[in-house]
Amino acid sequence: MEKQRERGQLALLLLPSTLWLGLFFLAPLGIILVISLVQRGGPVAWQLDGSAYVRLLDPLHLKIFLRSLTLAVLTTFVCLLVGYPLAYYIAQRPPRLRHLLHFFVLLPLWANSLVLTYAWMVLLRPEGFFDSLLHALGFAEPISLLYTPTAVVIGLVYWYLPFMVYPLYGSIEKFDFTLIEAAHDLGATRFQAFRKVLLPLTMPGVMAGSLLVFISALGTFVVPALLGGDKTLMWGNLIQQRFLSTPQDWPLGAALSLAMMLFMSVGIWFYFRVNRESA
Amino acid sequence: MNERSLSTTTRATVPIHRRATLWDRLLEPVLGVNACFIYVFLYMPIVVLIAFSFSASPFSAVWGGFSIDWYIQLFQDSEIARALRNTLIVASFSMLFATIIGTMTALALSKFQFRGRNAFETTLNLPIVIPDIVQGISLLMFLVLVVHLALGLPTIIIAHTVFNISYVAVIVRARLHGFDRRLEEAAMDLGATEWQTFWKITFPLIWPGILSGALLAFTLSLDEFVVTFFVTGPGATTLPIQVYSMVKRGVTPEINALATLMLVASILLVTLSILLQRRRSS
Structure with missing residues (x-):
């Protein structure tokens, strides 16, 4: 009796989210799978086909994949290169300043990314x-970075640097710095x-920071659309087009x-594997 | 914990008996300079944008004098007013739906063990992980090919509610994590119904979590661009869509003003949401 009532309650509580996510999230993903397996033409013809x-x-397309991968790897690398020392620096500050500095790294993440x-x-x-x-400083030669791959990397690093610093800071802050002293004492x-x-x-x-930055940068759409122009299309732009x-x-x-999703899943799988091994 | 003792020991990572090398002396300043550069990098675009929105010469690094002309132009633009109205409608409805559904989901997950729970949780988290472009495209295809729903504000609300459910559920669950179930049991033992128990016991204790989830949902919806871009229809322009199409048409000083207002609004909302989340129930 009690069991049955609990079961009813559970079903009632989960019904709306199951319906909503099933209908407007899972079913659409299923449709994408179906569309990928039919023929092209007007713009789809319902004929099974793997072409x-x-x-x-x-x-x-391979060229665009390669560009996306290169830009995503480059973005991850730059974020790690500047993000690690930053996270280390923040973790070494006194507690109050530490929280403040950390907060100000994360704040832009919450601002409208399109606007940024x-x-x-x-x-x-x-x-x-x-x-x-x-020009005001006396340089005559104009620099036009907009609509170049450099601009895209700048934009991507800007967007995803907080994604890198957040987990890095989390693990550096937990680190016991007396271990470094011990290492020094041992020569x-x-x-x-x-x-x-x-x-x-x-x-x-x-690992967590790199994974977050890499998969996010790989799936990006807005940054190359605005900063990359027609010559620096990425995977996401290709999908849209x-x-x-x-x-x-x-x-x-x-x-x-x-x-794209498969690529990201491989990244996530790899991450969990490495994590399990190191644990 | 022992944060203070930690920070004092970290200051002296160089043992006294070892001679400080060049590296030891350089490390701290180098780290400091790196940090400065990053904060400048993070805030320069924001500062420049805000400054430009008040400058009479709206794109030049040379200050052209203070002006609020762009804001006046912005407020007189009826297209912007309509986009703002649409954005608020979408954000309000998707917040409402997602808060109710997300909270129900969080309650169920914290209270019950059931078969398929892992699969359910994975699905619940997927909208946070899956690239927004895939979410947008797939929902568009579903709407166009299967349900034949006309694109417009309702479809945007549907789309935003999907990912907002996930975010609200995550935040409310975090709040429920420290929640003492025995309080509910005590209320039930004293004869309260489920419904009474929820409103008299559970809700008063977890409302900061619910409110902070709702605020986050509102903000995410306000700012969402990519998914909206795909499921929007004629006449259903939201502010981010408006900004995007204005930018594509060409950079104008009005966008600076609009972008500044949007930045300030989302930063305020999220700060509020974070403060609420931090608030411990007394």
């Missing part, structure tokens, strides 16, 4: 902030103490979406 996955391997990307357009565009600043140089003690013990933070711009190719767009 979308062959078109995926077109050199033109626009702000970078204002900074980077010809006759924009940097250009006119250089380790600073670099050795870093490589053999600090880095291995903060590896979970490094195959669905919405001519020549439309929905099956290809669907296959591209699934491939």
Whole structure:
């Protein structure tokens, strides 16, 4: 009797989210899978066909995948390179300042990302902030970074740096710094103490931050759309174009979406594997 | 814990008996400079944008004098007013739906063990992980091909509610984590119904979590662009969509003013949400 009542309550509580997510999230993902497996034409013909996955391997698309991967890896690397020392620095401050510094790294994450990307357009565009600043300082040669891969990496690092610092800070803050002293006492140089003690013990933070930045940068759409122009298309832009711009190719767009998710799943799987091994 | 003792020991990582190398002396300043550069990098675009929105020469690094012309132009723009109205409608409804559904889900997950719980939790977290472009495209395809729903404000509300349910559930669950179940049991033993127990015991104790989830949902909806971009229809322009199309048409001083207002609004809302989350029930 009690059991039955509990069961009814559970069903009632879970019904709305199950319906909503099932209908408007899972079912749509299923549709994408179906679309990827049918024929192209007007813009889809309901005829089973795997050719979308062959078109995926077109050199033109491979070039865009490669660019996306390169930019995502580069972004991750830059974030790690500047984010690790920053997280280390913050973790070494007195508690009050530490919380404040940490908060101000995370704050931009909550601002409207589209607006922040626009702000970078204002900074980077010809006759924009940097250009006119250089001009006022007496440099005649204008720099136009907007619509270049560099601009995309700047925008991506800007967006995802907090994603890197957050987990890094979490693991560095927990680190027991007396271990470094112990390493020094045993004759380790600073670099050795870093490589053999600090880095291995903060590896979970490094891995988590890198994974977050990498998969987010890989799936990005807004940054290359605004800062990259037509010459620096990334994976996300390709998906959008195959669905919405001519020549439309929905099956290809669907296959591209699934491939993107597959790539990210591999990253996440790898992360959990490494984590389990090191634990 | 022993934060103070930790911070004092960390200051002296160089043992006294070892001679300080060049590295030891350089490390601290180098780290400090790196930190300064990063904070400048993070806040320069925001500061420049705000400054430009009040500058008579709205794009030049040379200050052109103070002006609120762009704000006046912005407020007279009927397109912007309509986009603002649409944004608020979408944010309010998706917040309402997601808060109710997300809270119910969090309650169920904290209270019951059931078969398929892992699969359910994974699905619940997926909308946070899956790239927004895939979410947008897949929902668009579903709406167009399967349910034949006209695109517009309702479809945007549906889309925003999906990811907002996940976020609200995460936040309310965190709040329920430290919640003492025995309080509910005591109320039930004293003869309260489930419904009474929820409103008299559970809700008063977890409302900061619910409110902070609701605020976050509102803010996320206010700022959402990519998913909206795909499921929006004619006449259903929200502010981010408006900004995007204005930017695509060409950079104008009005966008600076609009962008400044949006930045300030979302930062205020999220700060409020974080403060609420921190608040411990007394």
